[in-house]
Amino acid sequence: MANGKVKNKSYKRKDVSEGYERIDTFDAKGIARIGGHYTDILKAIGEDPNREGLKRTPERVAKAMQFLTHGYDLDPAAILKSAMFKEDYSQMVLVKDIEVYSMCEHHMLPFFGKAHIAYIPNGCITGLSKIPRVVDAFARRLQVQERLTNEIRDCLHDTLKPLGVAVVMECAHLCMQMRGIQKQNSVTTTSAFTGIFLDDLAHAKSSSSSSAPNCTRDMEPNTLQQQPTTIYGPESGSSTRTFLASVFSYMATALVISGVMAW
Numbered sequence: 001m002a003n004g005k006v007k008n009k010s011y012k013r014k015d016v017s018e019g020y021e022r023i024d025t026f027d028a029k030g031i032a033r034i035g036g037h038y039t040d041i042l043k044a045i046g047e048d049p050n051r052e053g054l055k056r057t058p059e060r061v062a063k064a065m066q067f068l069t070h071g072y073d074l075d076p077a078a079i080l081k082s083a084m085f086k087e088d089y090s091q092m093v094l095v096k097d098i099e100v101y102s103m104c105e106h107h108m109l110p111f112f113g114k115a116h117i118a119y120i121p122n123g124c125i126t127g128l129s130k131i132p133r134v135v136d137a138f139a140r141r142l143q144v145q146e147r148l149t150n151e152i153r154d155c156l157h158d159t160l161k162p163l164g165v166a167v168v169m170e171c172a173h174l175c176m177q178m179r180g181i182q183k184q185n186s187v188t189t190t191s192a193f194t195g196i197f198l199d200d201l202a203h204a205k206s207s208s209s210s211s212a213p214n215c216t217r218d219m220e221p222n223t224l225q226q227q228p229t230t231i232y233g234p235e236s237g238s239s240t241r242t243f244l245a246s247v248f249s250y251m252a253t254a255l256v257i258s259g260v261m262a263w
């Protein structure tokens with residue numbers, strides 16, 4: 001398990017009062033421990049933990065914290081490997097507008113937005129629903145957006161061994177919006193590419209294996225990666241332009257490789 005700690009799931013609650021069956025799983029010991037600390041925090045900020053509205057707040061916050069960090073219990077590579085299939089398709093697979101909710105590790109405040117993820121298979125595809133699940137597995141931890149972008153890219157590249165991976169994320173950070181510099185409309189864009197999505201076409205061609213990877217086995221770690229780029233700025237669709245640029249870059253690459261327009 002990557003970067004993982006396993007919580008002891010010892011407490012299940014079934015709730016049908018909301019019109020659907022909801023089963024929440026909590027670590028009872030963890031909730032008691034975290035909740036105790038939040039009781040102290042309430043006192044430290046001058047609140048009365050015994051007033052009516054706050055009586056169960058420490059427990060609620062503890063449960064929320066467990067949910068918001070449940071990605072530590074998940075193995076993103078295993079999620080991908082649970083649905084890998086041999087397939088001849090070798091054009092771009094693009095999953096856009098994946099909702100992202102994460103917590104900044106510096107302030108433990110939320111950041112949220114969208115992820116756009118593309119890969120070009122090299123004999124292996126994964127179930128489409130697995131890509132958003134990988135995003136969640138990494139996002140539901142204490143994170144910085146730059147590392148989150150890289151981790152998603154690396155997981156896809158190392159597991160699927162595709163010809164290339166492109167990850168673009170655009171997120172708003174509450175630690176910038178409701179405290180600190182208080183810029184309400186700023187959005188941070190990060191990107192991380194590998195393989196054919198990089199400009200170094202020659203390198204990409206030489207690094208991509210001529211034979212398809214074995215979908216059922218662990219694969220060699222990738223060696224061709226780009227450090228993430230980060231753009232801070234007002235919401236202006238710049239991430240979309242960045243992502244389109246990568247798509248067009250790939251289109252040009254496809255033209256060079258095949259000599260025909262395949263799009």
Ligand SMILES: [Zn+2]
Binds near residue numbers: 104105106107
């Ligand atoms: Zn922060």
